[in-house]
Amino acid sequence: MSGDRSTERMAxxxxxxxxxxxxxxxxxxxxxxFMVGLLAVMGLSVAAIAVVCALPLLCLVVVLIWDYARKxxxxxxxxxxxxxxxxxxxxxxxxxRPSFMDGxxxxxxxxxxxxxxxxxxxxxxxxxxxQREYTELWAHEIKGPLAAARLAASGMHGESASALSExxxxxxxxxxxxxxxxxxxxxxxxxxxxxxxxxxxxxEACKQNMRSLVAHGVALDFDIPAETRVFADSAWLSFxxxxxxxxxxxxxxxxxxxxxxxxxxxTPYGHTVLEVADDGCGVxxxxxxxxxxxxxxxxxxxxxGSATGMGxxxxxxxxxxxxxxxxxxxxxxxxxxxxxxxPHDRRLIRLTTM
Amino acid sequence: MSxxxxxxxxxxxxxxxxxxxxxxxxxVAFCEGFSHAASDAxxxxxxxxxxxxxxxxxxxxxxxxxxxxxxxxxxxxPIIVLTSVGDDFSExxxxxxxxxxxxxxPYRPAVLMARIEALISRAERGAHGGxxxxxxxxERDGVSLDLRTSSVRFEGKASLLTRNxxxxxxxxxxxxGTVISRSEIMCDLWESDAFVDDNTLTVNVNRLRKKxxxxxxxxxxxxxRRGQGYLVR
Numbered sequence: 001m002s003g004d005r006s007t008e009r010m011a012x013x014x015x016x017x018x019x020x021x022x023x024x025x026x027x028x029x030x031x032x033x034f035m036v037g038l039l040a041v042m043g044l045s046v047a048a049i050a051v052v053c054a055l056p057l058l059c060l061v062v063v064l065i066w067d068y069a070r071k072x073x074x075x076x077x078x079x080x081x082x083x084x085x086x087x088x089x090x091x092x093x094x095x096x097r098p099s100f101m102d103g104x105x106x107x108x109x110x111x112x113x114x115x116x117x118x119x120x121x122x123x124x125x126x127x128x129x130x131q132r133e134y135t136e137l138w139a140h141e142i143k144g145p146l147a148a149a150r151l152a153a154s155g156m157h158g159e160s161a162s163a164l165s166e167x168x169x170x171x172x173x174x175x176x177x178x179x180x181x182x183x184x185x186x187x188x189x190x191x192x193x194x195x196x197x198x199x200x201x202x203x204e205a206c207k208q209n210m211r212s213l214v215a216h217g218v219a220l221d222f223d224i225p226a227e228t229r230v231f232a233d234s235a236w237l238s239f240x241x242x243x244x245x246x247x248x249x250x251x252x253x254x255x256x257x258x259x260x261x262x263x264x265x266x267t268p269y270g271h272t273v274l275e276v277a278d279d280g281c282g283v284x285x286x287x288x289x290x291x292x293x294x295x296x297x298x299x300x301x302x303x304x305g306s307a308t309g310m311g312x313x314x315x316x317x318x319x320x321x322x323x324x325x326x327x328x329x330x331x332x333x334x335x336x337x338x339x340x341x342x343p344h345d346r347r348l349i350r351l352t353t354m
Numbered sequence: 355m356s357x358x359x360x361x362x363x364x365x366x367x368x369x370x371x372x373x374x375x376x377x378x379x380x381x382v383a384f385c386e387g388f389s390h391a392a393s394d395a396x397x398x399x400x401x402x403x404x405x406x407x408x409x410x411x412x413x414x415x416x417x418x419x420x421x422x423x424x425x426x427x428x429x430x431x432p433i434i435v436l437t438s439v440g441d442d443f444s445e446x447x448x449x450x451x452x453x454x455x456x457x458x459x460p461y462r463p464a465v466l467m468a469r470i471e472a473l474i475s476r477a478e479r480g481a482h483g484g485x486x487x488x489x490x491x492x493e494r495d496g497v498s499l500d501l502r503t504s505s506v507r508f509e510g511k512a513s514l515l516t517r518n519x520x521x522x523x524x525x526x527x528x529x530x531g532t533v534i535s536r537s538e539i540m541c542d543l544w545e546s547d548a549f550v551d552d553n554t555l556t557v558n559v560n561r562l563r564k565k566x567x568x569x570x571x572x573x574x575x576x577x578x579r580r581g582q583g584y585l586v587r
Contacts, residue, residue: 139438140438143438143459143460144364144366145366145367146459146460147459147461148364148367150460150461150462151370151373151374151463152370154374154463155373155377157529157532157535157538158532158533158582158583159535159583162535172460203549206549207462208462210540210541211537214537214540214541215537217552219551235442235458254551
């Protein structure tokens with residue numbers, strides 16, 4: 001929001017009001033002074049002059065106070081609403097339509113501007129939802145030809161066939177990124193939290209990207225008990241893991257280690273922690289706090305080329321939506337470590353997502 | 355030989371599915387129109403049906419779900435539903451209508467084959483109480499690889515292989531005369547949850563070579579093509 005929405009700048013003060021009506025005030029006071037002089041010349045007694053000239057001034061004070069009071073009532077409401085409201089459409093409900101003319105005009109204009117904004121907003125929302133629908137449809141459609149191409153490549157052998165399969169796998173990963181970007185950034189929540197086997201899910205996510213991982217010479221190590229189960233949407237979590245291992249491979253890792261442990265078990269805050277640690281080039285300390293920002297590529301991303309700054313951003317918002325905690329730690333030159341924590345209590349998941 | 359019936363509207367994808375399945379030794383049948391897909395499929399009496407959930411519906415009535423329901427009315431044949439990822443509702447619906455399994459596009463061929471084989475052997479075990487069709491032997495130049503006992507035989511002598519060695523040799527012997535790249539072998543091992551790295555693969559291949567030598571198999575049988583991969587004559 002713009003900096004204009006501060007209560008200091010938008011306030012209806014008595015001083016400001018007086019300054020506003022100063023010309024009118026001066027005219028009345030001068031007129032009154034002139035009348036005092038005129039009556040004195042005409043030889044009226046001091047008492048008579050005082051009575052005659054005090055009356056208009058008294059009336060003026062009464063009029064000013066009455067006018068200030070009714071205007072203040074409206075403008076205080078309007079200023080507060082304008083500074084605090086979250087949705088322009090609520091202005092007409094928060095503020096009472098005033099009885100004086102300029103206030104009415106201002107109110108009607110504000111209502112009209114809000115209505116105009118609301119119309120625009122409705123149009124943009126419809127557009128973005130249509131765009132999202134098309135993106136999803138496209139992603140589903142393109143998977144048909146991609147599946148056919150992968151099957152065709154699987155029948156071929158040798159270096160160029162491996163290279164082809166690897167590139168097809170990369171295309172698939174990029175398509176998933178588009179699909180999840182369309183989903184994760186929308187207001188609708190179409191994911192399904194179920195309990196999933198952590199070891200199988202991590203292995204499967206790695207297999208989905210095995211050609212890239214193998215081509216980069218990455219070795220994997222799983223230290224997750226086979227019976228470990230966590231609450232998550234399996235497709236979403238699989239996407240998250242894919243992004244993590246692809247990042248690790250891209251940034252020069254030779255080894256990725258998956259491990260899990262339970263923390264504070266048997267308490268209401270019990271959770272399972274999944275740690276994905278690599279021995280890649282890591283991220284400079286200055287860049288670490290921003291790795292989850294949208295479009296952030298950083299020094300490492302730029303030096304390795306082809307960083308979109310979308311991967312970890314999507315990872316962060318998808319984890320947030322599923323109610324999972326995610327932490328990124330890194331030491332430059334030594335590697336990175338991502339920990340994801342899965343609350344044991346499903347109610348906690350819902351609490352944090354709401 | 356098992357018969358797989360494919361109900362899929364994407365012609366290119368269907369063609370590749372047919373190729374893949376035929377290469378793996380399955381008989382394959384499919385339909386071109388979908389208004390009678392269920393009865394066509396049942397008439398072919400397949401061992402497994404691959405069903406795409408999103409089919410063109412001219413009259414708005416034919417969908418993967420309705421085909422699934424129609425087949426289930428008369429038959430318990432295994433059905434694997436093909437979907438795009440994230441369509442949770444369709445998946446749950448398909449499972450409720452009696453599909454045995456679902457698989458997301460674009461599927462890895464190894465996963466598709468594993469699911470099909472698992473379903474067929476489960477159905478066979480249920481029907482005949484047999485042990486399924488996992489055991490087979492591959493033969494090449496007098497060298498015989500027994501997948502069931504994980505052993506390799508040559509001129510009356512036999513040697514036991516580890517899981518990785520068996521998988522490597524099986525992949526090479528199934529594609530005789532073809533150079534298989536190291537990355538392809540590694541991916542094949544990864545499919546079996548053996549996440550080996552380059553060094554481990556070298557160790558595995560060297561051990562395998564020693565065992566073949568020990569049986570008196572000509573060292574030309576398994577060749578190394580530097581920078582390309584491995585090859586079985």
